[in-house]
Amino acid sequence: MKTAALTRVSEFEWRIEPTGNMRVPGVIYATEALIQAMDEKVRDQVVNVACLPGIVSASYAMPDAHWGYGFPIGGVAAFDADQGGVVSAGGVGFDISCGVRCLRTGLRRSDVEPFNERLADALFRRIPVGVGSHGPIRLGGAQMDAMLTGGARWAVEQGWGTRDDLKYIEGQGCIADARTDAVSDRAKKRQRDEMGTLGSGNHYLEVQEVSEIHDRETARVYGLDEHEVVVFIHCGSRGLGHQIGTEYLKTMATSARRHGIELPDRELACAPLRSDTGQAYLGAMRAASNCALANRQIITHLARQVFAELLPEADLTLLYDVSHNTCKLEEHMLDGVIRKLFVHRKGATRAFGPGHPDLPDEYRAVGQPVLIGGSMGTASYVLAGNANPRVPSFASACHGAGRAMSRRQAHKSWQGGRLLKELRERGIIVRSPSLRGVAEEAPQAYKDVDAVVDGAEEAGLARKVAKLRPLVCIKG
Amino acid sequence: MWSHFHHGADIGVRGVGETLERAFEEAAVALTAVIAEPAGIRCLETVEVRCEAPDRELLLVDWLNAIVYEMAIRHMLFCRFKVELQGSLLLGSACGEAVDVARHQPAIEVKGATYTELEVREDRPGEWRAQCVVDV
Numbered sequence: 079m080k081t082a083a084l085t086r087v088s089e090f091e092w093r094i095e096p097t098g099n100m101r102v103p104g105v106i107y108a109t110e111a112l113i114q115a116m117d118e119k120v121r122d123q124v125v126n127v128a129c130l131p132g133i134v135s136a137s138y139a140m141p142d143a144h145w146g147y148g149f150p151i152g153g154v155a156a157f158d159a160d161q162g163g164v165v166s167a168g169g170v171g172f173d174i175s176c177g178v179r180c181l182r183t184g185l186r187r188s189d190v191e192p193f194n195e196r197l198a199d200a201l202f203r204r205i206p207v208g209v210g211s212h213g214p215i216r217l218g219g220a221q222m223d224a225m226l227t228g229g230a231r232w233a234v235e236q237g238w239g240t241r242d243d244l245k246y247i248e249g250q251g252c253i254a255d256a257r258t259d260a261v262s263d264r265a266k267k268r269q270r271d272e273m274g275t276l277g278s279g280n281h282y283l284e285v286q287e288v289s290e291i292h293d294r295e296t297a298r299v300y301g302l303d304e305h306e307v308v309v310f311i312h313c314g315s316r317g318l319g320h321q322i323g324t325e326y327l328k329t330m331a332t333s334a335r336r337h338g339i340e341l342p343d344r345e346l347a348c349a350p351l352r353s354d355t356g357q358a359y360l361g362a363m364r365a366a367s368n369c370a371l372a373n374r375q376i377i378t379h380l381a382r383q384v385f386a387e388l389l390p391e392a393d394l395t396l397l398y399d400v401s402h403n404t405c406k407l408e409e410h411m412l413d414g415v416i417r418k419l420f421v422h423r424k425g426a427t428r429a430f431g432p433g434h435p436d437l438p439d440e441y442r443a444v445g446q447p448v449l450i451g452g453s454m455g456t457a458s459y460v461l462a463g464n465a466n467p468r469v470p471s472f473a474s475a476c477h478g479a480g481r482a483m484s485r486r487q488a489h490k491s492w493q494g495g496r497l498l499k500e501l502r503e504r505g506i507i508v509r510s511p512s513l514r515g516v517a518e519e520a521p522q523a524y525k526d527v528d529a530v531v532d533g534a535e536e537a538g539l540a541r542k543v544a545k546l547r548p549l550v551c552i553k554g
Numbered sequence: 555m556w557s558h559f560h561h562g563a564d565i566g567v568r569g570v571g572e573t574l575e576r577a578f579e580e581a582a583v584a585l586t587a588v589i590a591e592p593a594g595i596r597c598l599e600t601v602e603v604r605c606e607a608p609d610r611e612l613l614l615v616d617w618l619n620a621i622v623y624e625m626a627i628r629h630m631l632f633c634r635f636k637v638e639l640q641g642s643l644l645l646g647s648a649c650g651e652a653v654d655v656a657r658h659q660p661a662i663e664v665k666g667a668t669y670t671e672l673e674v675r676e677d678r679p680g681e682w683r684a685q686c687v688v689d690v
Contacts, residue, residue, distance in 0.1 A: 145563065209589060327666075511659075514659045
């Protein structure tokens with residue numbers, strides 16, 4: 079992106095002044111190098127979002143922003159229902175409530191390393207992964223509806239996990255006000271055998287080592303220490319969320335004019351929060367969020383089974399579970415007034431600061447864990463939400479690295495088999511059903527996650543707590 | 555004729571043909587090629603789909619999403635497509651086989667077709683183009 083079209087506010091903040099139909103300015107948080115690496119389309123999309131009815135403060139983009147559909151990926155925007163605000167299916171994305179969960183294991187790298195290959199094989203056998211994969215769980219009728227309203231809480235009730243887990247999940251594992259009647263039969267059918275599956279693409283389960291500690295006090299509170307081993311799970315609401323996104327995108331696109339909304343682009347399809355369509359989407363989206371939380375809970379259970387068999391001294395406890403494709407009703411202070419706003423985070427992670435009432439007691443003094451997944455073979459990070467952030471982007475931070483190269487280009491540039499060998503030589507064991515998938519997910523096809531995280535910290539969005547290095551990666 | 559075009563995080567699918575129907579069919583082959591090599595998929599079972607949308611662009615997205623849905627619920631991959639358009643109605647079929655992970659090496663699931671870079675038009679007489687970005 080050319081910096082000439084932006085107003086530089088500080089070293090890490092860039093502003094797009096409101097022009098034309100923009101109701102608010104655009105704000106991008108990034109270093110100059112990250113801005114220059116961003117697609118021009120990010121600017122267009124930040125501007126388009128700024129034109130939507132009821133948007134509050136600004137249309138924000140995080141340091142890992144890249145060209146999405148409608149909203150940029152890495153986009154954050156809040157809407158006020160009292161001011162004709164909207165909810166957008168594209169502002170949440172197809173993979174509703176896609177997110178990351180981090181588990182401590184109580185093991186050190188030296189405990190796990192002799193078992194890396196066996197651990198990789200066992201996890202790969204136990205956790206369904208890749209295109210067309212399905213799990214042993216079949217859901218239908220009342221059970222499906224119970225899952226869609228209960229989320230991870232439902233999963234724990236079925237025996238997949240412990241009640242303690244729920245304390246460390248957004249919304250205590252269950253998103254309220256889900257509406258199963260707003261979820262189509264087709265969406266439910268698409269999910270009937272996909273519970274407990276990881277999916278494909280950039281979704282994965284990794285066993286990682288805490289390789290660096292950046293904030294010793296917060297790391298202690300999070301229970302992280304150097305050379306300890308954690309498990310990172312990155313996946314979402316599977317076919318159900320994809321189908322809900324697909325269906326409501328069309329409903330919103332075709333009903334926008336009826337709701338008096340002139341869309342700058344059809345891909346910005348949205349509906350007033352106070353409309354039947356808007357309410358139905360919110361209900362369906364919350365059901366999909368519960369599906370994602372239940373899914374990550376079941377995968378956690380499967381990972382625990384594998385560790386118990388191979389490394390019985392392991393104790394997998396939940397550090398945190400946070401989604402990065404959501405729209406949530408939250409309270410935020412604006413100009414000294416607390417307002418209830420619908421905050422869209424499309425490829426952006428909620429990052430509540432210290433003292434927030436929604437945080438587990440143990441974390442309240444230091445802020446929310448912000449989990450940043452890297453790409454295969456690269457680092458992941460645990461950050462923490464900042465107190466009184468200098469930045470007003472509704473307590474949000476980045477979510478990952480973002481692609482630097484298209485899948486097709488990556489497929490042409492690397493061979494899956496050779497990549498697996500190179501990663502193994504670096505001590506990273508990868509298991510995947512598809513060598514082509516491995517090539518498309520080559521570490522070099524992604525931007526530098528270190529630079530993105532540094533940019534987020536320097537911009538004041540969150541602070542670095544620990545860096546994680548992969549040991550074993552189960553890849554879709 | 556089908557091709558892919560660049561999109562930052564995802565991938566664009568494009569079908570070009572002498573008729574609108576042919577362009578839609580080719581776009582579906584491009585969709586398949588995001589997942590696996592179409593040449594490696596056998597035509598063993600045919601699935602019928604029906605879509606309806608108020609305009610050609612939305613109909614293309616519906617058609618591709620219908621294929622995504624059938625792939626997901628049947629655990630199949632498709633290689634041959636037929637499209638018949640009757641105004642706002644699309645009657646189509648997709649022929650393929652059950653996913654064989656070892657043989658097909660499917661790289662990625664498609665979550666859905668989007669309205670990004672969505673275009674359906676006759677670029678010159680007898681050359682139709684149908685394209686959009688798909689989320690993966």
